[in-house]
Amino acid sequence: MTAGDAAVRIKNVSHQFGEAGETQFVRALLDTSLDISRGELLCLIGPSGCGKSTLLNIIGGLLAPTRGAVEVAGKAVHGPTPHEIAFVFQENALFPWNTVIENVRLGMLFQGVPKSEHEPRAKKSLETVGLAEFANHYPGQLSGGMRQRAALARALSLQTGILLMDEPFGALDEQTRMILGEDLSVLLARTEKTIVFVTHSLGEAVFLADRVAVFSARPGTIKKIIHVDEPHPRRSNFVTSEKFTELRNELYALLHEEIRKTMDESPRPGNDDATVKDS
Amino acid sequence: MARRNQRAAGIGSRAVQLGFLVALLILWYLATNRWGVNHLLLPNPIDVWHQLINVLRSGEYLPDLRVTLSELVIAFALAMTSGTIVGYFVSRTRYSIRVFEPLFAGIYSVPIILFLPLYVLFFGLGPASKIALGTTISFFPIVLSTIAGFSNVDRTLVTAARSMGASDYQLLRYVLVPAALPVILTGLRMGFTVAMLSILGSETIASLAGLGHHIVQLAENMEMARMFAYIAFVVVMVAVLNAFVSYLEARGRRWA
Numbered sequence: 001m002t003a004g005d006a007a008v009r010i011k012n013v014s015h016q017f018g019e020a021g022e023t024q025f026v027r028a029l030l031d032t033s034l035d036i037s038r039g040e041l042l043c044l045i046g047p048s049g050c051g052k053s054t055l056l057n058i059i060g061g062l063l064a065p066t067r068g069a070v071e072v073a074g075k076a077v078h079g080p081t082p083h084e085i086a087f088v089f090q091e092n093a094l095f096p097w098n099t100v101i102e103n104v105r106l107g108m109l110f111q112g113v114p115k116s117e118h119e120p121r122a123k124k125s126l127e128t129v130g131l132a133e134f135a136n137h138y139p140g141q142l143s144g145g146m147r148q149r150a151a152l153a154r155a156l157s158l159q160t161g162i163l164l165m166d167e168p169f170g171a172l173d174e175q176t177r178m179i180l181g182e183d184l185s186v187l188l189a190r191t192e193k194t195i196v197f198v199t200h201s202l203g204e205a206v207f208l209a210d211r212v213a214v215f216s217a218r219p220g221t222i223k224k225i226i227h228v229d230e231p232h233p234r235r236s237n238f239v240t241s242e243k244f245t246e247l248r249n250e251l252y253a254l255l256h257e258e259i260r261k262t263m264d265e266s267p268r269p270g271n272d273d274a275t276v277k278d279s
Numbered sequence: 280m281a282r283r284n285q286r287a288a289g290i291g292s293r294a295v296q297l298g299f300l301v302a303l304l305i306l307w308y309l310a311t312n313r314w315g316v317n318h319l320l321l322p323n324p325i326d327v328w329h330q331l332i333n334v335l336r337s338g339e340y341l342p343d344l345r346v347t348l349s350e351l352v353i354a355f356a357l358a359m360t361s362g363t364i365v366g367y368f369v370s371r372t373r374y375s376i377r378v379f380e381p382l383f384a385g386i387y388s389v390p391i392i393l394f395l396p397l398y399v400l401f402f403g404l405g406p407a408s409k410i411a412l413g414t415t416i417s418f419f420p421i422v423l424s425t426i427a428g429f430s431n432v433d434r435t436l437v438t439a440a441r442s443m444g445a446s447d448y449q450l451l452r453y454v455l456v457p458a459a460l461p462v463i464l465t466g467l468r469m470g471f472t473v474a475m476l477s478i479l480g481s482e483t484i485a486s487l488a489g490l491g492h493h494i495v496q497l498a499e500n501m502e503m504a505r506m507f508a509y510i511a512f513v514v515v516m517v518a519v520l521n522a523f524v525s526y527l528e529a530r531g532r533r534w535a
Contacts, residue, residue, distance in 0.1 A: 082444030110443040
């Protein structure tokens with residue numbers, strides 16, 4: 001991978017919440033560096049509180065890192081870059097007082113898309129996720145899976161090169177997330193977007209990712225990167241393959257150790273003695 | 280299925296409520312016609328009904344109705360404007376919420392009607408003192424609910440809007456206001472009710488015109504049946520206005 005290929009460059013990023021000594025002090029991320037290449041799907045996986053979501057928010061410009069820098073499309077990130085990056089959040093990020101299609105149009109209004117393009121682009125992205133019939137429903141009338149597809153449609157309509165997804169299927173049941181994962185893989189093969197995907201699910205990570213970045217316990221940093229060499233779109237038979245199982249087991253072994261560390265540590269954030277020892 | 284049961288339950292409770300009112304009317308009738316309660320204390324409901332018809336036919340209530348309603352409309356408009364604007368600016372920082380929210384809540388719990396003599400001294404016996412009192416009293420529920428509404432907006436929605444490039448104005452117009460609206464509307468309904476109560480109440484205590492004023496005058500002239508007719512008129516007016524305001528409130532939160 002050459003430098004020119006990188007859609008996102010993360011350079012020595014550290015982040016802490018609060019100041020040392022305060023009760024709220026948490027060292028979330030420690031000296032993390034990573035290049036994300038154009039068109040790849042990168043999964044971030046790690047124990048709770050390891051800073052995966054923090055890193056995602058830093059890439060998206062929603063959070064300024066304490067140290068280090070992030071470049072998107074060759075430019076340093078200071079604040080949100082709505083023309084480069086679209087987010088899909090864990091849940092409830094749709095505006096409940098707007099219908100599905102109004103939600104999609106509102107995103108384009110915020111991004112600054114000319115009014116005349118709103119309707120066709122909204123319709124197209126709703127068709128892509130299979131929600132065309134539900135355009136005039138309110139989010140409260142949809143199932144969790146449909147709501148997340150609507151959120152995905154809103155992100156797709158922004159036509160950004162990069163999609164950041166923060167446990168988008170985290171609140172859904174296993175069957176629904178399997179189906180949505182397959183759909184996402186198909187979509188990825190078609191659109192060639194760069195996707196960074198935070199997840200807790202080992203299976204989801206292996207199924208979706210071109211690369212899986214495994215985080216250590218807090219303060220998080222990338223412990224290992226696993227390559228999943230399998231073309232998109234991936235079908236359900238990939239899940240039953242030997243390769244899938246091997247990769248999943250490898251991930252499990254890597255993660256298990258880190259999760260143990262998090263569990264042994266005091267559950268209270270701000271216990272920095274423990275965090276320092278673990279790093 | 281659940282909806283049908285709900286509706287059936289709704290009709291059931293309505294029937295009980297109606298039955299209660301009818302029972303009250305019957306008791307009233309019996310008290311005056313059979314049990315010999317003095318008509319100066321409690322007039323006969325049938326007399327009251329005739330008086331009510333007479334009042335409505337003659338249109339003599341119109342000048343007083345106009346005074347009371349214009350006091351109410353002006354007071355509520357002032358309280359709504361000032362309450363929502365002050366509430367919005369207070370809700371913008373945690374610090375100002377911490378300072379002003381308890382302050383407003385504290386003043387809200389004081390019975391401001393006690394200051395009516397002061398309002399009369401400052402603004403006179405005319406509509407101005409009613410408007411000033413009504414505005415003051417209804418300002419507090421409105422400002423408190425506005426603060427509550429704006430400060431409890433789901434952060435995820437704000438973050439989502441920001442990530443898509445929403446400007447400050449867009450954030451306010453498309454996210455903060457719609458998110459806070461249901462809570463603000465509840466405050467507006469409460470503000471409307473207390474404005475109405477305080478205006479009618481203060482008219483009965485110290486005033487030159489208005490429905491409250493007229494009711495007290497009838498009492499002083501011992502025209503009890505006509506006074507009850509006016510009270511019935513005001514009760515119906517208040518019920519209609521409240522129903523209208525509740526309808527507006529329900530419309531504003533129809534997505535929820």
